[in-house]
Amino acid sequence: MKIVRSYILRECLTPFFLSLVVLTCVFLLGNLIQLTNLVINKGVSLSTIGRVFLLYIPVLLGYTLPLSCLISVALAFSRLSSDNEILALRASGVHLGRLLTPLILLGFIVSLFAIILNERIIPYAHTEQHRLVKSLGAANPTALLEPGMFIKAFNNQIIFIHKIDGSKLSNITIWQPRPDGPTRTIIAKGGEFTPVPGKDQIKLKLINGTSDEPNLNEPNKFYKLNFKTFFMDLDISSNKEKLEKKPKGMTLKELQKEIDNLEKLFVDTSNLRTEYYRKITWSFAALIFVLLSFPISVITNKRERSANAVLVILCAVVYYLLSLGCEALSVKNIFPPAIIMWVPNMVAATGAVILNLKCVS
Structure with missing residues (x-):
C-alpha cells in the first residue's frame, strides 16, 4: 500500500x-x-x-x-x-x-x-x-488616494473611497475624529480631486452627500446637512513620508489592531473584517x-x-x-x-x- x-x-x-x-x-x-x-x-x-x-x-x-x-x-x-x-x-x-x-x-x-x-x-x-x-x-499628492483602503495620510482625516476612475471618485466616506467630542462624518456619492500646484495639498470636491455639522446650542451633537457640492482642502504636509497599508497588505494581527482602533472612533470596519x-x-x-x-x-x-x-x-x-x-x-x-x-x-x-x-x- x-x-x-x-x-x-x-x-x-x-x-x-x-x-x-x-x-x-x-x-x-x-x-x-x-x-x-x-x-x-x-x-x-x-x-x-x-x-x-x-x-x-x-x-x-x-x-x-x-x-x-x-x-x-x-x-x-x-x-x-x-x-x-x-x-x-x-x-x-x-x-x-x-x-x-x-x-x-x-x-x-x-x-x-x-x-x-x-x-x-x-x-x-x-x-x-x-x-x-x-x-x-511622490511628487503628486494624489498618489495617496487609493480605493478600498482607509487613508490616514491627511491631517485629522480618515478617508475611504470605494472606486477611483482617473480624477473621479465614487462612494466616499470621510471621518474627522475630535478629541473632545464625537467623530464627524461626511458621506458623498461622488467627487473629484485636483492637486494644488507647489503644495502638499489636494482640493476635493464632493457631490451629492451629507455632512455632520455641529449644533451651536449643543456642541457635542450634530445635525445632518444635505449638499449638492462640498469643497475640502486635504493637507499632507505633516504625513508626507507615512505609508498607509492596504487591508491586503496587513497581517491578521495588524488587521485586528486596526479594527479595534477604528471601532473606538465608531468607524465601519466591515471591509477590514472581510x-x-x-x-x-x-x-x-x-x-x-x-x-x-x-x-x-x-x-x-x-x-x-x-x-x-x-x-x-x-x-x-x-x-x-x-x-x-x-x-x-x-x-x-x-x-x-x-x-x-x-x-x-x-x-x-x-x-x-x-x-x-x-x-x-
Missing part, C-alpha cells in the same frame, strides 16, 4: 508544479500591459518594473496554488481511471478511500503554505508594491479542491475526460464566484463577516464529503 500511495503522490506532483508555473505565468501576462505603460509613458526604469513584476508572483500564488491542486488531481486520476488502473487497484482489494491519504497530505501541506503565504508573504509583497508605486508618484476572514478561509481552498477533484475524476471513463476537465473547472469557477458574492455581502455589512466568509468553504466541503462517500462506497 505504501508503494501505491507513493505512486499516486508522484502522479499528482508533476502536473501540480507544471500547472503552478503555467497558471502563474498566464496571470502575470495580464499585468504586462500596465507595466509596459509605465515604461513607455511614465519613463519608469526597467529595474523598478522588474521589482514590481516579481512582487506580483506571491500575490498570484494565493490563487494559483489551489487551482494547481485541483488540476493536478484531476489530470492524475483521469489518466489512472482511463487506463483502468483504478479498476485494477479495486480488483486487487485496495479500497478507494485509502487513495485519499496522499491527496489529503498534499492538500494539507499546500494549505499550510497558503496560511504562511496569506499571513506573511502576500502582505509584504502588497506593501512593497505600494511603496514602489508611491515613490513613483479581509481578515478572507485570508483564513482562502487558505483552505487547496485542501477542499483536492477533495472535490478526486471523486469527480474517478467516476469518469476514458470517453468522459473532457467532461471531467469541464466539471473541475466549473467547481473552481463556482467556488470563486460564491466567494466574491459572499465578500460583497460582507463588505456591505449585510451579513456578519465571521459567518458569511465561511459559506463557500462549507458548501464546497459538504459537496466534497457527499461525492467522496458515493465514490468509495
Whole structure:
C-alpha cells in the first residue's frame, strides 16, 4: 500500500508544479500591459518594473496554488481511471478511500503554505508594491488616494473611497475624529480631486452627500446637512513620508489592531473584517479542491475526460464566484463577516464529503 500511495503522490506532483508555473505565468501576462505603460509613458526604469513584476508572483500564488491542486488531481486520476488502473487497484482489494491519504497530505501541506503565504508573504509583497508605486508618484499628492483602503495620510482625516476612475471618485466616506467630542462624518456619492500646484495639498470636491455639522446650542451633537457640492482642502504636509497599508497588505494581527482602533472612533470596519476572514478561509481552498477533484475524476471513463476537465473547472469557477458574492455581502455589512466568509468553504466541503462517500462506497 505504501508503494501505491507513493505512486499516486508522484502522479499528482508533476502536473501540480507544471500547472503552478503555467497558471502563474498566464496571470502575470495580464499585468504586462500596465507595466509596459509605465515604461513607455511614465519613463519608469526597467529595474523598478522588474521589482514590481516579481512582487506580483506571491500575490498570484494565493490563487494559483489551489487551482494547481485541483488540476493536478484531476489530470492524475483521469489518466489512472482511463487506463483502468483504478479498476485494477479495486480488483486487487485496495479500497478507494485509502487513495485519499496522499491527496489529503498534499492538500494539507499546500494549505499550510497558503496560511504562511496569506499571513506573511502576500502582505509584504502588497506593501512593497505600494511603496514602489508611491515613490513613483511622490511628487503628486494624489498618489495617496487609493480605493478600498482607509487613508490616514491627511491631517485629522480618515478617508475611504470605494472606486477611483482617473480624477473621479465614487462612494466616499470621510471621518474627522475630535478629541473632545464625537467623530464627524461626511458621506458623498461622488467627487473629484485636483492637486494644488507647489503644495502638499489636494482640493476635493464632493457631490451629492451629507455632512455632520455641529449644533451651536449643543456642541457635542450634530445635525445632518444635505449638499449638492462640498469643497475640502486635504493637507499632507505633516504625513508626507507615512505609508498607509492596504487591508491586503496587513497581517491578521495588524488587521485586528486596526479594527479595534477604528471601532473606538465608531468607524465601519466591515471591509477590514472581510479581509481578515478572507485570508483564513482562502487558505483552505487547496485542501477542499483536492477533495472535490478526486471523486469527480474517478467516476469518469476514458470517453468522459473532457467532461471531467469541464466539471473541475466549473467547481473552481463556482467556488470563486460564491466567494466574491459572499465578500460583497460582507463588505456591505449585510451579513456578519465571521459567518458569511465561511459559506463557500462549507458548501464546497459538504459537496466534497457527499461525492467522496458515493465514490468509495
